[in-house]
Amino acid sequence: EDEGPAVGDSVPHAHFTNKWTLLLSVLGCAIGTGNIWRFPRIAAQEAGNDGVLCFLIVWLCFLFLWSIPLIIVEYSMGKKVKKGVIEAFAIFGGEKRRWMGAFIGLVTTF
Numbered sequence: 147e148d149e150g151p152a153v154g155d156s157v158p159h160a161h162f163t164n165k166w167t168l169l170l171s172v173l174g175c176a177i178g179t180g181n182i183w184r185f186p187r188i189a190a191q192e193a194g195n196d197g198v199l200c201f202l203i204v205w206l207c208f209l210f211l212w213s214i215p216l217i218i219v220e221y222s223m224g225k226k227v228k229k230g231v232i233e234a235f236a237i238f239g240g241e242k243r244r245w246m247g248a249f250i251g252l253v254t255t256f
Contacts, residue, residue, distance in 0.1 A: 234247060
């Protein structure tokens, strides 16, 4: 079983294949992060005084209990297998779970 490099060992780092992949990744992170903070503010402004606090509490619960852990798992899977989301699900869950990776890819595209 590989325990990884020892302290002080040089570790090769992953690199983007070209400047376009780096640019698209950075843009995706920036746009996604902006929407995380923008959406509840706009929804609260449109809702008026009724239900604003309730909406924000529910939204924060889902953010910390669902969204952030899901992002951490997705990044961890990708880092481990160094493949796309479809292949990652096929490796971790078997061929029967490949559809989950395709579904996630499709949902996050729109």
